[in-house]
Amino acid sequence: MVKPNHPPFNRWLLSGEPLSPEQNAVLQEHLRTCPECGQLQTAWGEVQFQLRSAGQVAPAPGFASRFQQRLVLQRVKRQRRNAWILFLGAAVMAFAILSFFFWQIVGVFTTPVSLLSGLVYLWTYVFVFSERMTDVFGSAARFLPSITLFGLVFLVGFCTLMSVLWLVTYRQLTNGRREISW
Amino acid sequence: MNDLEPQALVQAQRGDAQAFSQLVEAYQRPVYNLCYRMLGDPYEAEDAAQETFLRAYDHLRRYDAQRSFSTWLLSIAAHHCIDQIRKRRFPLLSLDDDEAPYLEPPDAGPGPEIMLGQHEEQKKVQQLLGSLNSQDRAVVVMFYWYEMSYEEIADGLKMTVSAVKSRLHRARLALAKNWTVQEAQILPSERTKNGKAQSPAF
Numbered sequence: 001m002v003k004p005n006h007p008p009f010n011r012w013l014l015s016g017e018p019l020s021p022e023q024n025a026v027l028q029e030h031l032r033t034c035p036e037c038g039q040l041q042t043a044w045g046e047v048q049f050q051l052r053s054a055g056q057v058a059p060a061p062g063f064a065s066r067f068q069q070r071l072v073l074q075r076v077k078r079q080r081r082n083a084w085i086l087f088l089g090a091a092v093m094a095f096a097i098l099s100f101f102f103w104q105i106v107g108v109f110t111t112p113v114s115l116l117s118g119l120v121y122l123w124t125y126v127f128v129f130s131e132r133m134t135d136v137f138g139s140a141a142r143f144l145p146s147i148t149l150f151g152l153v154f155l156v157g158f159c160t161l162m163s164v165l166w167l168v169t170y171r172q173l174t175n176g177r178r179e180i181s182w
Numbered sequence: 183m184n185d186l187e188p189q190a191l192v193q194a195q196r197g198d199a200q201a202f203s204q205l206v207e208a209y210q211r212p213v214y215n216l217c218y219r220m221l222g223d224p225y226e227a228e229d230a231a232q233e234t235f236l237r238a239y240d241h242l243r244r245y246d247a248q249r250s251f252s253t254w255l256l257s258i259a260a261h262h263c264i265d266q267i268r269k270r271r272f273p274l275l276s277l278d279d280d281e282a283p284y285l286e287p288p289d290a291g292p293g294p295e296i297m298l299g300q301h302e303e304q305k306k307v308q309q310l311l312g313s314l315n316s317q318d319r320a321v322v323v324m325f326y327w328y329e330m331s332y333e334e335i336a337d338g339l340k341m342t343v344s345a346v347k348s349r350l351h352r353a354r355l356a357l358a359k360n361w362t363v364q365e366a367q368i369l370p371s372e373r374t375k376n377g378k379a380q381s382p383a384f
Contacts, residue, residue: 056215
């Protein structure tokens with residue numbers, strides 16, 4: 001068994017750097033008397049031969065065309081992911097807007113029947129709205145396949161900001177009317 | 183290793199898919215070889231090599247033309263393979279005969295004995311490499327198969343030159359030790375085989 005306990009000899013043996021004549025003489029002298037370092041020298045010589053003679057292995061034929069297929073699959077996957085991000089962004093926006101409307105409706109309807117009919121109306125509205133949003137953002141995702149994640153975040157953020165702005169404006173306007181009616 | 187015309191690289195950076203296909207054609211072999219040497223399994227190596235080119239395609243705009251393209255590409259492959267090895271729960275050094283990598287036939291058209299011999303040699307090399315940790319393995323593969331300098335390896339693997347030298351020394355020592363162990367295991371089994379093959383008449 002090779003034991004790495006003879007520095008600097010094993011360092012010289014494994015360094016691969018050319019030794020000075022003096023170092024070489026000292027090493028040869030040591031190798032004559034040390035079977036462990038002799039074994040290390042033989043083993044490393046064999047390993048080096050194996051490493052240097054093992055050529056490069058090639059992939060199976062058709063690697064480049066398989067890569068092209070994979071690239072196409074990756075693009076499709078990204079389109080789907082982008083569509084999902086857009087859809088989730090739209091869903092969050094829709095939820096925020098509908099929550100706001102719901103809050104308004106609850107305030108308007110006083111009897112349980114009117115509240116129930118209002119909820120049915122709201123549920124139908126949500127369903128139709130989500131279908132429309134899916135259509136809109138699904139088409140957008142198909143037409144904008146190269147949009148980057150940063151661009152996507154920016155777009156969703158911008159839409160959310162505009163929606164919040166719209167909601168605040170709407171709320172202020174409606175509050176204003178109430179004040180006038182009072 | 184092929185050094186492509188800078189024009190092809192520039193075109194690929196501008197999003198020319200045809201130019202990038204040329205890059206894949208030119209570098210498929212060195213990238214696959216690195217992945218195979220790192221992972222030891224032809225299917226995993228194919229997957230890793232494909233993933234390397236996908237990552238290169240995604241980040242091609244970030245490539246600094248001052249650096250060697252092959253070093254940049256091989257460093258992506260090496261980092262991906264190191265990550266794959268870390269993710270493994272169990273060692274996957276595949277040495278089955280039916281999972282041998284595709285070896286390009288030499289021009290002379292070797293016979294089955296030569297092919298078998300080559301396969302045995304590849305197995306031995308993979309067994310030796312499999313005994314190293316992933317970082318040391320990457321250093322050894324880059325040094326011996328791609329003849330990279332210490333500086334190039336350090337640049338590719340994001341380590342210092344002294345760390346490369348130290349890893350290389352440690353890896354060589356481990357390889358020599360493992361070679362001795364392998365030989366010690368092979369010799370008794372060959373002796374046993376020869377013993378069984380002898381006729382009782384002798």
